[in-house]
Amino acid sequence: MTDKISKDPAAAPAGPGPSGKPYEAIKAIPVRHYGRWVSAVVVVALLGWLVYAFSQGNIIWDTVWDKLFDSSVLDGLKNTIIISVASMALGLVLGILFAVMRLSKNPVTGAVAWLYIWFFRGTPVYVQLLVWFNLSLIFEYINLGPIYKNETVDVMTPFMVALLGLGLNEGAYMAEIVRAGIQSVDEGQTEASHALGMSQTKTMWRVVLPQAMRVIVPPTGNEFINMLKTSSLVSAVQYTELLRASSNIGTTAGAVMEMLFVASIWYLALTSVFSVGQYYLERRFARGSLRSLPPTPWQRVKKNIVTFKRSPEATR
Incomplete structure (x- = not known):
């Protein structure tokens, strides 16, 4: 019966070489990455300098924390989420259609x-919002014949103006994203579907x-996150979203900068939450196209912790 060889390289004896002389045990010396430590020190120093600079400013931080959960701010936050989701849904439907x-x-x-894509991508979304907001200057009534007729002022409420301005603009960008995703699917898939008797609509x-969702989802997630920030423009058309609600409080209380910080904190929170959702959505649609799925944030944290614990042992 042969003896089992130990898997520990330090415990295994050096075996004889081709000339009969024993091999020397390999002494592995870990590579020292001095550049990583230098860059880490520089980054920490810059962050410390930034924190120090803001601490020297005439900012009343107590006002920021007190107004962070103000009822008016939370109402504006809710309106921001509503208009962003509604505009993105409208843009997605229009994007697929066009x-x-x-x-x-x-x-x-x-x-x-x-023509639709050319116009709405070629003009700024701020201009489009103002056009919808001032539509009553050129059209006193919205007249669709026997279907619908009403005064333009009554129809074009701030919410409707924001929805049309953001949604129609987003539809142009989503049309190009969806088109790129559709064209990424091999034509043989369509030919095989038609050979099986499937119609053009059912094949699509x-x-x-x-199959195109793997290409469509990542830029769509980026567009939605961008929509959350672009929604701040609708304050110009009297829609009370997060920025407008914060600015109203800042103007009344004389804390303009403090309320801008409040709005920034909530925008960062929203984009962070939806970024995590986008990551998991991309990971789901990546199944079947990658040999191994990318690790989740929690898996990355666990891996870094294990690596950090093992690193001192490797340097001994």
């Missing part, structure tokens, strides 16, 4: 989709779009 129209072989629908919804 992306399919853009890829259609019908020259009319393709031209209409191109059952075969092409599910």
Whole structure:
């Protein structure tokens, strides 16, 4: 019976070499990354300098913490989430619709989709908001014949103006994102679906779009996070979202900078939460296309903790 060889390299004796002389035990010396420590010290020093600079400013931090959960601020936060989600939903629906129209072989629908994308991507969203807000200056009534008729002032409420301004603009960008995702799917998938007797519409919804989601989801998540910040522009059309609610309090209480910090904290919180959701959504749609899924944030933390615990032992 042969003896079992120890798996510990330090415990294993040096075996004989080809000339009969024993091999010397390998002494592994870990590489010292001095650059990492230098960069870490520089970053910490810069952060410390930034904190010190803000601490010297004439900022009443007690006001920031006291107003962070003010009822008006929370109402503005709720309105920001509502208008962002509603505008993104409208933009997603329009994006899918105009992306399919853009890829259609019908020259009319393709031209209409191109014109829509060209106009709404070519003009600033702030200008579009102001156009919808001042629509009553050129149209006293919104008249759709026997279907609907009403005064423009009554129809174009601040919420409706914000929804149309953000949603229609987002639809143009989403159309290009969806179009890129659809074109990333191999044409053989469509040909195989048609060979099985599936219609063009069923092929698009059952075969092409599910595979295109892997390409569509990452930029869509970025667009939504951008939408959260862009929603601050709707304060110009009298919609009371987070920035407007904070600014109203700041103007009344004489704490303009403090309330801007309050708004910034909430914007950072929103983008952080939705960034985590975007990561898990991307990870879900990456299944089947990657050999191993990227680690979750908690898995990364555990890995770094284990590596940190083992590093002192490796240097002995």
